[in-house]
Ligand SMILES: Nc1ncnc2c1ncn2[C@@H]1O[C@H](COP(=O)(O)OP(=O)(O)OP(=O)(O)O)[C@@H](O)[C@H]1O
């Protein structure tokens with residue numbers, strides 16, 4: 001199995017006026033292809049910071065980052081955008097769907113930036129909407145969908161470009177537990193197909209639906225353990 | 238660079254944000270609309286003034302006199318100045334080169350005019366044969382007073398279309414009929430028309446020589462009138478007429494012992510001087526219209542930039558999402574620019590077509606004094622639209638550029 005993500009001695013501080021806040025103080029971590037990793041830790045421990053760096057939305061102050069074996073260093077905005085588009089899929093707590101675009105149009109967006117033609121975009125987007133069980137909802141606007149449905153649209157959108165890694169920051173944070181399990185069920189299914197997924201979460205039950213949990217504390221990884229995965233499908237209906 | 242995918246993306250955005258698009262478009266369209274209408278009226282004003290002056294021979298100079306108001310060389314003020322034949326003859330000799338047509342005018346007060354038994358209340362004026370060209374009269378029957386009439390002090394008269402209508406039967410030919418003026422029979426030799434209309438057609442003309450003789454005029458005249466030979470340009474014509482005007486005044490003041498600075502004893506009306514004043518006024522007004530128009534355009538550009546700023550602010554989160562999904566900074570800038578340019582162009586041309594159509598269809602019906610057929614130079618209008626589009630692009634660029642620079646994470650956090 002190939003190593004999808006590898007980081008060594010990663011540091012990140014935020015500058016706030018005269019004070020500097022050292023958030024990540026030397027993170028060493030790697031994830032193999034097909035892993036489903038939960039990142040836990042108390043609020044402010046730097047989970048989102050880490051995920052944003054992994055997602056090329058932010059840059060570390062020092063340390064090494066290899067994504068799918070490529071060294072990520074000194075990327076300009078354009079290059080970073082290209083990598084994000086090609087290698088990464090994002091799922092956010094607040095869904096981040098474009099509200100004037102239908103579910104289908106939202107899902108086609110990463111393909112638009114990949115330069116895929118319209119027909120092919122729609123075909124692929126429909127395929128992924130079907131996979132998350134929203135085929136019938138493809139022409140609805142986000143505000144006509146429930147929270148769980150919105151998050152499933154976001155998952156389809158993260159998947160549609162067939163990225164190497166999917167990064168999810170508190171993807172169940174805005175959902176009730178039943179809906180959370182439905183969403184995790186989808187996550188587990190796409191992980192079963194071999195996708196590498198990193199999930200930031202506060203919730204123990206969600207973390208235990210992953211295959212591995214790492215705990216962040218005081219800017220370092222305090223614990224890193226493989227666990228026995230709980231299947232979300234057991235909790236759905 | 239015709240990228241169909243980009244166009245589809247833009248049409249999508251426009252279709253789903255109708256109000257925003259409409260407001261942006263409206264501010265551009267109304268800017269262009271106001272500018273074109275203003276420029277159109279500027280042109281109309283110019284046409285109108287040009288038309289007004291085209292009616293009379295446009296390089297006409299007219300002299301009349303009043304009493305002196307200043308003491309000069311021992312003469313008291315309040316002395317009436319009387320023009321005489323010798324003045325006319327002197328000027329004729331002195332300015333032979335410059336003059337085109339000339340005529341002294343002797344106005345007769347309270348002349349009793351009869352046609353058969355009917356009293357006619359029109360004024361009678363004695364003139365030279367050149368007067369026809371000075372006052373720009375055209376003949377609708379017969380002929381005007383000629384040189385021979387003048388030299389022989391013939392008892393002939395020219396009447397107007399108006400008099401013919403009012404005095405003669407419809408199918409009666411007035412030429413060769415006789416009018417009785419102060420008990421003397423005058424033969425009608427022609428009928429004139431004046432572009433100035435009825436007001437200018439209240440006059441009956443007879444040779445000045447006859448008038449002076451019959452009405453005890455001796456060598457007195459009331460007015461002197463001239464036209465100058467045409468010059469090759471308007472400015473040269475003005476120059477020539479001002480020179481002539483000056484020379485003429487100088488001579489008359491010396492001949493009649495009038496103070497050089499007496500404001501009202503000897504007066505001239507110089508049509509080119511008047512025309513120049515009007516043209517200057519029109520130029521000023523056109524400048525003003527341009528100024529207002531350009532201010533309007535600037536206001537339009539500011540409006541568009543403002544809307545673009547709000548739009549971009551409004552779309553910060555969307556821009557963050559697009560960037561997270563792989564949009565490059567330039568594609569964000571291009572998207573916003575493309576969209577704003579498209580909207581500016583469509584509404585700019587819309588405003589242009591609408592305002593040009595209004596000028597085209599309503600222009601010919603507009604009948605305000607001094608405004609004639611307002612219209613606008615198409616090239617000027619097109620250029621303005623392009624300027625506006627360019628301005629729209631520049632106006633759109635900065636917000637777009639700023640948007641593309643926003644950190645993706647910050648943008649995603651935007652509410
Ligand atoms: N842009 C920023 N500027 C300054 N400080 C920041 C910035 N982003 C995060 N921080 C700080 O860095 C620390 C880590 O933030 P981060 O968002 O990574 O925490 P987190 O583990 O995701 O917390 P939560 O569970 O609440 O989401 C926090 O103390 C936060 O206040």
Ligand SMILES: [Mg+2]
Nearest residue numbers: 047048049169
């Ligand atoms: Mg967080």
